[in-house]
Amino acid sequence: MTALDLTPRVASSGPTTSDTLALVGRCLRRSTRQLDTLLLAVALPVMLLLMFVYVFGGAISAGMAHASYVDFVVPGIVLLTAGYGASSTAVDVANDITGGIMDRFRSMPIRSTGVVTGHVVASLARNALSTGLVIAVALLIGFDAGASFGGWVAALGLVALYVLAMTWIAVAIGISASGPEAASGFTFVILFVPYVSSAFVPVDSMPSVLESIARWNPVTPVADSVRALLLGHTPATSTVLAALAWCVGLLVVGRVSAGLLFRRAR
Amino acid sequence: MTEPIIAVRGLRKSYGDLTVLDGLDLDVERGQVVALLGPNGAGKTTTVRILATLLAADGGTATVAGHDVRTDPGAVRAAISLTGQYAAVDDLLTGEENLRLMARLSHLPADERRTRPARLLELFGLTDAARRPVKTYSGGMRRRLDLAASLLSRPQVLVLDEPTTGLDPRSRGDLWDVIRAVVAAGTTVLLTTQYLEEADQLADRVVVIDHGRVIAQGTPAQLKAGVGAAYVEVVTAAGTERIETDGSLDDVARILSGLDAREVESWQVRTPTLDDVFLTLTGRPADETADRAADDATPVLQETR
């Protein structure tokens, strides 16, 4: 073995895509090492799905026009999963920033925003996995998806857009949080947002105050659109537009504030 | 003389009312080891973070390898490697995975990217732990991994913020050897330290800072010469007294014969250390090293009852 070369050199700036791929790889690896978090992100929604369908389902569907409560609730559970999975990105980002590794990345000849890109891509991958599992369980217990191939693509595309928006919001929260513990509080807030929306029960069944909140909850148009698409119906154009507007709006807000906060955090 | 590889002029930084850097000047020649020495809160980490482009200064200029940290941070990052005060490694990855990632992000040529991580793990005694997640490492192991990560990229300027804090004496000695090897290969090293012995061992030049200003600088020998020759330290119930001596037996005997044996609890003849430099310059011992100072001083003669 030859002696370890210690001669100084100047690093080249190198191709950004290769750096970003390396950082995406890092975050995917991290995800597989946090099995407890990953399992929770999958098991929690599956349990909620079973609970809603078998425990509350009978009581809820008694007062509902929908033929089967499973068909109604699956999109809600999918969005809850997505939001929860995305929000854990806040904890990861806060960890990087307070843990010191961000300082190392920032002092290296790379575009340090790639670190954030790594977390965002990993979040999308984790959510693809958990959403897939929730849908698989739903189909097993009798979810009657009447969607065409195009309907599936549109529904999953909308869910992906929602995940992306929530992930960027989570990134912004993670950067501004004082630490991972504070950031994890966010995951609980996100977990509860879908309850006051059309995700689990029709909004017109709610008391009037809650109903007006639910009507303005971004989850409502997204859930309504995804539900219609998955069941093979055509969602109302205004609902789809509202869903897209909310997702794109939240995405832009999250992306821009994350960028600003990231630059300021030095 | 060639242009210094690190040149800092009138650097300022405040947080609200708190002035942390108050017009700091610093020059480091290529290939030198310079130690930044100062009590807690003197501004060492702040200086290092500005030089590593992690923090923007409020005023003054700083160039590293000829590039301004403010206007050309990318070029500065290409030339430096930083080991911060707190280990900056990914806890969920293994030691080997950490170094592979850093090797790739340092844009090492493909062959070095493959070979260097294992070589550095070996150099820092981490081969056996290479495949374990870092969260199972001890504090000293994390620190060594952090240092290994900084040496991956063969930087021109190695910046180390308290590199041996938390290392056991053997690891500390090993790291000193590594630093000497790196310097012999032509690397410039700027380090901060709480261990005055470390500055003494490694540094060509010591820069003492306090309240964000340079209060003294020179070779360790020059600084020590500045505080005078040997002295007899006498501890009585009333306190500790220092009596200067030329260190000869006659002189020490003369001083000792003038003491009252019933009052003296202990006494020793000591040569000045950097601690004394510190004490003289700042009016207080280097925090945290104050206790060590007594052990580090070189007792020539001593008696304790």
Ligand SMILES: Nc1ncnc2c1ncn2[C@@H]1O[C@H](COP(=O)(O)OP(=O)(O)OP(=O)(O)O)[C@@H](O)[C@H]1O
């Ligand atoms: N983000 C910050 N906000 C407010 N004050 C800060 C901040 N960062 C550092 N300081 C203050 O700046 C001063 C200098 O800090 P610095 O970390 O540079 O000291 P140091 O010389 O490295 O000390 P130590 O030996 O303890 O590491 C300290 O008083 C510290 O409290």
Ligand SMILES: [Mg+2]
């Ligand atoms: Mg410090």
